[in-house]
Amino acid sequence: MRFANLFRQRRPDSDKKIATQRLQLVLSHDRANISPGMLEKLKDEIIAVISKHLDIESDQVCVNFQKNYRETRLVADIPLKKHTGRSKRV
Amino acid sequence: MSGKIITISSGKGGVGKSTTTANLGIALALLGKSVICIDADIGLRNLDVMLGLENRIVYDIINVVTKQCSLRKALVRDKHCSNLALLPAAQICDKSAISEDEMERIAREAAEQADFVFIDSPAGIEHGFRYAVKPADLVLLVTNPEVPAVRDADRVIGLLEAAGRAPVQLIINRLNPELVRRDVMLDADSIVNLLAIKLVGIVPEDPAILIAGNRGQPVVLDKQSLAGKSFRNIGRRLTGEEIPFMSLQAPSWLQRIFRFQR
Ligand SMILES: Nc1ncnc2c1ncn2[C@@H]1O[C@H](COP(=O)(O)OP(=O)(O)O)[C@@H](O)[C@H]1O
Ligand SMILES: [Mg+2]
Numbered sequence: 001m002r003f004a005n006l007f008r009q010r011r012p013d014s015d016k017k018i019a020t021q022r023l024q025l026v027l028s029h030d031r032a033n034i035s036p037g038m039l040e041k042l043k044d045e046i047i048a049v050i051s052k053h054l055d056i057e058s059d060q061v062c063v064n065f066q067k068n069y070r071e072t073r074l075v076a077d078i079p080l081k082k083h084t085g086r087s088k089r090v
Numbered sequence: 091m092s093g094k095i096i097t098i099s100s101g102k103g104g105v106g107k108s109t110t111t112a113n114l115g116i117a118l119a120l121l122g123k124s125v126i127c128i129d130a131d132i133g134l135r136n137l138d139v140m141l142g143l144e145n146r147i148v149y150d151i152i153n154v155v156t157k158q159c160s161l162r163k164a165l166v167r168d169k170h171c172s173n174l175a176l177l178p179a180a181q182i183c184d185k186s187a188i189s190e191d192e193m194e195r196i197a198r199e200a201a202e203q204a205d206f207v208f209i210d211s212p213a214g215i216e217h218g219f220r221y222a223v224k225p226a227d228l229v230l231l232v233t234n235p236e237v238p239a240v241r242d243a244d245r246v247i248g249l250l251e252a253a254g255r256a257p258v259q260l261i262i263n264r265l266n267p268e269l270v271r272r273d274v275m276l277d278a279d280s281i282v283n284l285l286a287i288k289l290v291g292i293v294p295e296d297p298a299i300l301i302a303g304n305r306g307q308p309v310v311l312d313k314q315s316l317a318g319k320s321f322r323n324i325g326r327r328l329t330g331e332e333i334p335f336m337s338l339q340a341p342s343w344l345q346r347i348f349r350f351q352r
Contacts, residue, residue: 014273019237020280026237027244027284069286070251 028065031072039063046076055081093124093201096208096328097226097256101242103213105234106263109299110321111210112140113310114230117325119171120310123205126165128197129179130222131212132187138178141168142306152180155192161199170311175204185218197225206328215249226256230290234264235276244285259290261324266295267338278335291324293317294338 013021029036043063050056062077098111108131115127129137132151138144149164154177161177168174177200180187193209200207209226212218223229229250233243243260250258262278269275282289296317302309310321316336323333 016270016273016276016280019276020284023237023240023276023284026241030241030245031248067286070247 024067028067028072032065032074043076046078050078054078057081091202091205092198093126093203093205093207094227094328095197095201095225096206096228096230097211097223098208098230098232099211099219099223099246100213100232100239101215101219101246102233102239105232105239106293107213107232108136108140108210109303109308110230110232110261110263110293111208112137112308113318113321114325114328115141115174115176115206115208116168116171116308116310117321118206118328119168119174120322121325121329123173123329124203125171125174125206125208126177126200126204127174127208127210128177128200130193130209130218132179132218133181133184134212135179135181137176137210138166139306140303140308141170141176143168143176143178144306147178150178150180151196152183152187154196155188161196162203170307185212185216185221188221190221190224193221194225215246219246223250223255229256229258230261231258231287232261232263233281233285235262235266235270235278235281237276240276240281240284247285247287257288259288260285261291261293262289263293264295265292265338270338289335290327291320292335292338293320293324 043061046063047056047058047061051058057079060079064075066073066075098107100107111127115125119125127137128151129135138147143166146166149159153159154161154164165175165177168176197207197209209222211222231243231246233239247258250256260282262281265278266275270277278289278292294316296309296315298309298312298315299317302312309315309318312318320336323336326333
Protein backbone atom coordinates (compact mmCIF):
# COMPACT_ATOMS: atom_id res chain seq x y z
CA MET A 1 0.00 0.00 0.00
CA ARG A 2 1.23 3.45 -0.89
CA PHE A 3 2.04 5.67 2.06
CA ALA A 4 -0.36 8.43 0.96
CA ASN A 5 -3.21 5.95 0.80
CA LEU A 6 -2.95 5.37 4.51
CA PHE A 7 -4.24 8.84 5.14
CA ARG A 8 -6.63 9.19 2.26
CA GLN A 9 -10.06 8.32 3.41
CA ARG A 10 -11.93 6.27 0.87
CA ARG A 11 -14.71 8.59 -0.20
CA PRO A 12 -17.91 6.78 -1.11
CA ASP A 13 -19.41 7.69 -4.50
CA SER A 14 -21.62 10.73 -4.36
CA ASP A 15 -25.36 10.31 -4.84
CA LYS A 16 -25.06 12.29 -8.03
CA LYS A 17 -22.48 9.86 -9.39
CA ILE A 18 -24.53 6.84 -8.40
CA ALA A 19 -27.62 8.30 -10.09
CA THR A 20 -25.66 9.08 -13.26
CA GLN A 21 -24.17 5.60 -13.45
CA ARG A 22 -27.48 3.88 -12.84
CA LEU A 23 -29.10 6.01 -15.51
CA GLN A 24 -26.31 5.25 -17.94
CA LEU A 25 -26.91 1.54 -17.53
CA VAL A 26 -30.69 1.70 -17.59
CA LEU A 27 -30.78 3.97 -20.63
CA SER A 28 -28.48 1.79 -22.68
CA HIS A 29 -30.63 -1.27 -21.97
CA ASP A 30 -33.83 0.69 -22.66
CA ARG A 31 -32.52 2.04 -25.93
CA ALA A 32 -31.30 -1.31 -27.17
CA ASN A 33 -34.43 -2.96 -25.83
CA ILE A 34 -32.48 -5.72 -24.11
CA SER A 35 -32.56 -6.68 -20.46
CA PRO A 36 -29.34 -7.09 -18.47
CA GLY A 37 -30.03 -10.85 -18.31
CA MET A 38 -30.42 -11.13 -22.07
CA LEU A 39 -27.19 -9.21 -22.56
CA GLU A 40 -25.42 -11.74 -20.35
CA LYS A 41 -26.86 -14.54 -22.46
CA LEU A 42 -25.77 -12.81 -25.64
CA LYS A 43 -22.27 -12.52 -24.20
CA ASP A 44 -22.16 -16.28 -23.50
CA GLU A 45 -23.28 -17.01 -27.06
CA ILE A 46 -20.64 -14.68 -28.49
CA ILE A 47 -17.99 -16.47 -26.41
CA ALA A 48 -19.21 -19.84 -27.62
CA VAL A 49 -19.08 -18.80 -31.30
CA ILE A 50 -15.70 -17.08 -31.14
CA SER A 51 -14.16 -19.93 -29.13
CA LYS A 52 -14.84 -22.27 -32.03
CA HIS A 53 -12.27 -20.37 -34.07
CA LEU A 54 -10.02 -18.64 -31.58
CA ASP A 55 -8.41 -19.25 -28.22
CA ILE A 56 -9.84 -16.51 -26.09
CA GLU A 57 -9.74 -15.47 -22.45
CA SER A 58 -13.41 -16.15 -21.96
CA ASP A 59 -13.48 -14.83 -18.40
CA GLN A 60 -12.16 -11.45 -19.54
CA VAL A 61 -14.65 -10.90 -22.31
CA CYS A 62 -16.47 -7.63 -21.99
CA VAL A 63 -19.67 -6.95 -23.93
CA ASN A 64 -21.11 -3.51 -23.37
CA PHE A 65 -22.96 -0.59 -24.81
CA GLN A 66 -21.13 2.51 -25.84
CA LYS A 67 -22.98 5.74 -26.34
CA ASN A 68 -22.13 8.62 -28.60
CA TYR A 69 -24.81 11.32 -28.37
CA ARG A 70 -27.98 9.46 -29.26
CA GLU A 71 -26.21 6.66 -31.10
CA THR A 72 -25.65 3.46 -29.20
CA ARG A 73 -23.36 0.64 -30.25
CA LEU A 74 -22.62 -2.75 -28.85
CA VAL A 75 -18.91 -3.16 -28.25
CA ALA A 76 -17.28 -6.51 -27.55
CA ASP A 77 -13.77 -6.61 -26.16
CA ILE A 78 -12.42 -10.15 -26.52
CA PRO A 79 -8.81 -10.74 -25.43
CA LEU A 80 -6.99 -13.64 -27.11
CA LYS A 81 -4.98 -16.09 -25.06
CA LYS A 82 -1.24 -15.48 -25.15
CA HIS A 83 1.29 -18.07 -26.43
CA THR A 84 -1.08 -20.03 -28.59
CA GLY A 85 1.34 -20.60 -31.41
CA ARG A 86 -0.17 -18.80 -34.32
CA SER A 87 -2.42 -15.89 -33.50
CA LYS A 88 -5.47 -15.13 -35.52
CA ARG A 89 -6.97 -11.69 -35.78
CA VAL A 90 -10.51 -10.77 -36.57
CA MET B 91 -50.13 33.57 -40.51
CA SER B 92 -48.94 30.22 -39.33
CA GLY B 93 -47.57 30.20 -35.82
CA LYS B 94 -45.25 27.68 -34.25
CA ILE B 95 -46.79 24.67 -32.53
CA ILE B 96 -44.90 23.57 -29.42
CA THR B 97 -45.92 20.52 -27.42
CA ILE B 98 -44.87 20.22 -23.78
CA SER B 99 -44.34 16.56 -22.98
CA SER B 100 -42.56 14.39 -20.43
CA GLY B 101 -43.49 10.75 -20.20
CA LYS B 102 -43.63 10.86 -16.42
CA GLY B 103 -46.48 12.70 -14.70
CA GLY B 104 -46.11 15.52 -12.23
CA VAL B 105 -42.80 16.85 -13.52
CA GLY B 106 -44.20 20.28 -14.38
CA LYS B 107 -45.67 20.15 -17.91
CA SER B 108 -48.76 22.20 -17.09
CA THR B 109 -46.73 24.62 -14.99
CA THR B 110 -44.35 25.06 -17.93
CA THR B 111 -47.16 25.49 -20.46
CA ALA B 112 -48.91 28.17 -18.39
CA ASN B 113 -45.70 30.06 -17.71
CA LEU B 114 -44.30 29.92 -21.23
CA GLY B 115 -47.68 30.97 -22.60
CA ILE B 116 -47.60 34.09 -20.45
CA ALA B 117 -43.87 34.65 -21.04
CA LEU B 118 -44.41 34.85 -24.80
CA ALA B 119 -47.56 36.93 -24.44
CA LEU B 120 -45.55 39.38 -22.32
CA LEU B 121 -43.10 39.60 -25.22
CA GLY B 122 -45.95 40.78 -27.39
CA LYS B 123 -46.63 37.49 -29.17
CA SER B 124 -50.13 36.15 -29.66
CA VAL B 125 -50.42 32.79 -27.91
CA ILE B 126 -52.95 29.98 -27.65
CA CYS B 127 -52.49 27.28 -25.00
CA ILE B 128 -54.30 24.01 -25.64
CA ASP B 129 -54.97 21.80 -22.63
CA ALA B 130 -54.71 18.34 -24.18
CA ASP B 131 -55.00 16.50 -20.88
CA ILE B 132 -58.59 15.52 -21.51
CA GLY B 133 -60.32 14.25 -18.38
CA LEU B 134 -57.72 15.90 -16.13
CA ARG B 135 -58.17 19.56 -16.96
CA ASN B 136 -55.67 21.70 -15.07
CA LEU B 137 -54.33 24.51 -17.20
CA ASP B 138 -57.47 26.55 -16.44
CA VAL B 139 -56.77 26.65 -12.69
CA MET B 140 -53.07 27.29 -13.23
CA LEU B 141 -53.97 30.38 -15.26
CA GLY B 142 -56.76 31.32 -12.86
CA LEU B 143 -59.39 31.00 -15.61
CA GLU B 144 -61.58 28.27 -14.16
CA ASN B 145 -64.59 30.60 -13.78
CA ARG B 146 -64.57 31.77 -17.37
CA ILE B 147 -64.90 28.47 -19.20
CA VAL B 148 -67.95 27.93 -21.36
CA TYR B 149 -66.84 25.51 -24.07
CA ASP B 150 -64.00 23.02 -24.30
CA ILE B 151 -61.91 21.21 -26.89
CA ILE B 152 -64.46 18.43 -27.38
CA ASN B 153 -67.14 21.01 -28.27
CA VAL B 154 -64.75 22.17 -30.98
CA VAL B 155 -64.01 18.63 -32.19
CA THR B 156 -67.72 17.84 -32.45
CA LYS B 157 -68.30 21.20 -34.16
CA GLN B 158 -70.73 22.37 -31.48
CA CYS B 159 -68.81 25.63 -31.49
CA SER B 160 -65.97 27.28 -33.35
CA LEU B 161 -62.43 27.32 -32.04
CA ARG B 162 -62.61 31.08 -31.71
CA LYS B 163 -65.71 30.83 -29.56
CA ALA B 164 -64.22 28.18 -27.26
CA LEU B 165 -61.07 30.19 -26.54
CA VAL B 166 -60.91 31.79 -23.10
CA ARG B 167 -59.04 35.07 -22.99
CA ASP B 168 -56.42 35.23 -20.25
CA LYS B 169 -56.93 37.82 -17.55
CA HIS B 170 -53.26 38.75 -17.25
CA CYS B 171 -52.47 39.09 -20.93
CA SER B 172 -55.07 39.93 -23.55
CA ASN B 173 -52.99 38.27 -26.30
CA LEU B 174 -53.07 34.87 -24.57
CA ALA B 175 -56.01 32.49 -24.86
CA LEU B 176 -56.74 29.03 -23.49
CA LEU B 177 -58.52 26.18 -25.19
CA PRO B 178 -59.67 24.17 -22.15
CA ALA B 179 -59.67 20.38 -21.96
CA ALA B 180 -62.96 18.60 -21.51
CA GLN B 181 -63.38 17.27 -18.01
CA ILE B 182 -66.03 14.58 -18.34
CA CYS B 183 -64.70 12.76 -21.42
CA ASP B 184 -61.63 10.61 -21.76
CA LYS B 185 -58.78 10.82 -24.19
CA SER B 186 -60.35 8.50 -26.74
CA ALA B 187 -62.82 11.32 -27.49
CA ILE B 188 -60.26 12.89 -29.79
CA SER B 189 -58.14 11.44 -32.59
CA GLU B 190 -54.64 12.40 -33.68
CA ASP B 191 -56.03 13.96 -36.85
CA GLU B 192 -58.61 15.99 -34.97
CA MET B 193 -55.97 17.34 -32.61
CA GLU B 194 -53.80 18.19 -35.58
CA ARG B 195 -56.65 20.03 -37.28
CA ILE B 196 -57.41 22.09 -34.17
CA ALA B 197 -53.75 22.90 -33.51
CA ARG B 198 -53.25 24.00 -37.13
CA GLU B 199 -56.35 26.15 -36.98
CA ALA B 200 -55.05 27.71 -33.75
CA ALA B 201 -51.69 28.34 -35.42
CA GLU B 202 -53.53 30.36 -38.08
CA GLN B 203 -54.61 32.73 -35.34
CA ALA B 204 -51.49 32.94 -33.15
CA ASP B 205 -47.71 33.26 -33.22
CA PHE B 206 -47.30 30.40 -30.75
CA VAL B 207 -49.51 27.46 -29.92
CA PHE B 208 -48.59 25.46 -26.82
CA ILE B 209 -50.05 22.00 -26.31
CA ASP B 210 -49.98 20.70 -22.74
CA SER B 211 -49.56 16.96 -23.19
CA PRO B 212 -50.98 14.33 -20.83
CA ALA B 213 -48.51 12.08 -19.01
CA GLY B 214 -47.72 8.65 -20.42
CA ILE B 215 -46.78 7.45 -23.88
CA GLU B 216 -50.17 6.25 -25.06
CA HIS B 217 -52.88 7.84 -27.17
CA GLY B 218 -52.90 11.18 -25.30
CA PHE B 219 -49.17 11.60 -25.81
CA ARG B 220 -49.42 10.65 -29.47
CA TYR B 221 -52.16 13.11 -30.33
CA ALA B 222 -50.37 15.85 -28.41
CA VAL B 223 -47.09 15.47 -30.33
CA LYS B 224 -48.66 14.82 -33.76
CA PRO B 225 -48.99 18.47 -34.81
CA ALA B 226 -45.84 19.72 -33.05
CA ASP B 227 -43.14 21.74 -34.81
CA LEU B 228 -41.10 21.41 -31.64
CA VAL B 229 -41.45 19.18 -28.59
CA LEU B 230 -40.26 20.59 -25.28
CA LEU B 231 -39.50 17.73 -22.97
CA VAL B 232 -39.80 18.53 -19.27
CA THR B 233 -37.87 16.42 -16.81
CA ASN B 234 -36.77 16.56 -13.17
CA PRO B 235 -33.28 15.80 -11.86
CA GLU B 236 -34.37 12.31 -10.76
CA VAL B 237 -33.60 8.86 -12.13
CA PRO B 238 -37.19 7.87 -13.05
CA ALA B 239 -38.01 11.20 -14.71
CA VAL B 240 -34.83 11.19 -16.80
CA ARG B 241 -35.41 7.59 -17.81
CA ASP B 242 -38.95 8.36 -18.97
CA ALA B 243 -37.69 11.40 -20.85
CA ASP B 244 -35.23 9.20 -22.72
CA ARG B 245 -38.00 6.83 -23.65
CA VAL B 246 -40.05 9.71 -25.08
CA ILE B 247 -37.05 10.95 -27.08
CA GLY B 248 -36.62 7.43 -28.46
CA LEU B 249 -40.28 7.23 -29.48
CA LEU B 250 -40.17 10.63 -31.17
CA GLU B 251 -36.97 9.74 -32.98
CA ALA B 252 -38.33 6.41 -34.15
CA ALA B 253 -41.43 8.15 -35.51
CA GLY B 254 -39.26 10.75 -37.24
CA ARG B 255 -41.14 13.44 -35.35
CA ALA B 256 -40.38 17.07 -34.53
CA PRO B 257 -37.09 18.10 -32.94
CA VAL B 258 -36.99 17.69 -29.18
CA GLN B 259 -35.48 20.11 -26.70
CA LEU B 260 -35.10 19.80 -22.97
CA ILE B 261 -36.28 21.74 -19.92
CA ILE B 262 -34.95 20.63 -16.56
CA ASN B 263 -37.45 21.60 -13.89
CA ARG B 264 -37.18 21.59 -10.08
CA LEU B 265 -33.42 21.69 -9.93
CA ASN B 266 -32.30 22.41 -6.39
CA PRO B 267 -28.96 24.26 -6.57
CA GLU B 268 -28.12 23.49 -2.94
CA LEU B 269 -28.57 19.74 -3.47
CA VAL B 270 -26.52 19.92 -6.66
CA ARG B 271 -23.77 21.74 -4.84
CA ARG B 272 -23.71 18.97 -2.24
CA ASP B 273 -23.46 16.37 -5.04
CA VAL B 274 -26.73 14.82 -3.93
CA MET B 275 -28.78 15.73 -6.98
CA LEU B 276 -28.15 15.12 -10.68
CA ASP B 277 -26.81 18.31 -12.23
CA ALA B 278 -27.88 19.79 -15.56
CA ASP B 279 -24.68 18.75 -17.37
CA SER B 280 -25.06 15.08 -16.46
CA ILE B 281 -28.69 15.05 -17.59
CA VAL B 282 -27.93 16.78 -20.89
CA ASN B 283 -25.06 14.37 -21.38
CA LEU B 284 -27.23 11.33 -20.79
CA LEU B 285 -30.14 12.47 -22.93
CA ALA B 286 -28.00 14.12 -25.61
CA ILE B 287 -30.55 16.69 -26.70
CA LYS B 288 -30.46 20.48 -26.71
CA LEU B 289 -31.21 22.21 -23.42
CA VAL B 290 -33.50 25.27 -23.56
CA GLY B 291 -33.80 25.99 -19.88
CA ILE B 292 -33.32 25.08 -16.26
CA VAL B 293 -36.05 26.00 -13.79
CA PRO B 294 -35.11 25.87 -10.12
CA GLU B 295 -37.24 24.32 -7.41
CA ASP B 296 -39.15 27.33 -6.12
CA PRO B 297 -41.87 27.56 -3.45
CA ALA B 298 -43.24 30.55 -5.39
CA ILE B 299 -44.64 27.99 -7.85
CA LEU B 300 -46.79 26.43 -5.17
CA ILE B 301 -48.10 29.85 -4.18
CA ALA B 302 -48.65 30.77 -7.82
CA GLY B 303 -50.65 27.58 -8.27
CA ASN B 304 -52.86 28.39 -5.31
CA ARG B 305 -53.60 31.85 -6.60
CA GLY B 306 -53.90 31.03 -10.28
CA GLN B 307 -51.19 33.55 -11.05
CA PRO B 308 -48.28 31.87 -12.82
CA VAL B 309 -44.89 32.52 -11.31
CA VAL B 310 -43.62 34.13 -14.50
CA LEU B 311 -45.59 37.23 -13.45
CA ASP B 312 -43.59 37.42 -10.22
CA LYS B 313 -40.57 39.62 -10.90
CA GLN B 314 -38.82 38.49 -7.70
CA SER B 315 -38.93 34.77 -8.33
CA LEU B 316 -36.01 32.89 -9.83
CA ALA B 317 -38.31 30.33 -11.46
CA GLY B 318 -40.25 33.20 -13.01
CA LYS B 319 -37.03 34.56 -14.47
CA SER B 320 -36.14 31.14 -15.87
CA PHE B 321 -39.47 30.93 -17.67
CA ARG B 322 -39.07 34.45 -19.05
CA ASN B 323 -35.63 33.47 -20.34
CA ILE B 324 -36.95 30.30 -21.98
CA GLY B 325 -39.67 32.39 -23.61
CA ARG B 326 -37.05 34.67 -25.13
CA ARG B 327 -34.99 31.72 -26.30
CA LEU B 328 -38.08 30.39 -28.08
CA THR B 329 -38.25 33.62 -30.06
CA GLY B 330 -34.69 33.01 -31.22
CA GLU B 331 -32.85 35.24 -28.78
CA GLU B 332 -29.56 33.97 -27.37
CA ILE B 333 -29.87 34.21 -23.60
CA PRO B 334 -27.08 32.74 -21.47
CA PHE B 335 -28.17 30.25 -18.81
CA MET B 336 -28.53 31.77 -15.36
CA SER B 337 -26.08 30.73 -12.77
CA LEU B 338 -28.07 28.59 -10.37
CA GLN B 339 -25.33 28.21 -7.84
CA ALA B 340 -26.54 27.96 -4.31
CA PRO B 341 -25.59 31.13 -2.44
CA SER B 342 -22.53 30.77 -0.25
CA TRP B 343 -22.81 31.50 3.46
CA LEU B 344 -21.25 34.92 2.81
CA GLN B 345 -23.85 35.80 0.18
CA ARG B 346 -26.54 34.55 2.51
CA ILE B 347 -25.44 36.88 5.28
CA PHE B 348 -25.44 39.83 2.91
CA ARG B 349 -28.84 38.94 1.60
CA PHE B 350 -30.06 38.66 5.18
CA GLN B 351 -28.84 42.17 5.93
CA ARG B 352 -30.57 43.69 2.93
N1 LIG C 1 -39.99 24.39 -10.24
C1 LIG C 1 -40.89 23.98 -9.33
N2 LIG C 1 -40.72 24.25 -8.02
C2 LIG C 1 -41.64 23.84 -7.12
N3 LIG C 1 -42.75 23.16 -7.41
C3 LIG C 1 -43.00 22.85 -8.71
C4 LIG C 1 -42.08 23.25 -9.74
N4 LIG C 1 -42.59 22.82 -10.92
C5 LIG C 1 -43.75 22.18 -10.63
N5 LIG C 1 -44.01 22.20 -9.32
C6 LIG C 1 -45.17 21.58 -8.66
O1 LIG C 1 -45.27 20.25 -9.09
C7 LIG C 1 -46.61 19.86 -9.23
C8 LIG C 1 -46.88 19.20 -10.58
O2 LIG C 1 -46.73 20.14 -11.60
P1 LIG C 1 -47.59 20.06 -12.94
O3 LIG C 1 -47.19 21.23 -13.77
O4 LIG C 1 -49.03 19.88 -12.64
O5 LIG C 1 -47.00 18.71 -13.57
P2 LIG C 1 -47.55 17.86 -14.81
O6 LIG C 1 -48.41 18.77 -15.64
O7 LIG C 1 -46.31 17.43 -15.52
O8 LIG C 1 -48.29 16.71 -14.25
C9 LIG C 1 -47.44 21.10 -9.01
O9 LIG C 1 -48.03 21.02 -7.76
C10 LIG C 1 -46.46 22.25 -9.06
O10 LIG C 1 -46.81 23.26 -8.17
MG1 LIG D 1 -50.46 18.45 -16.32
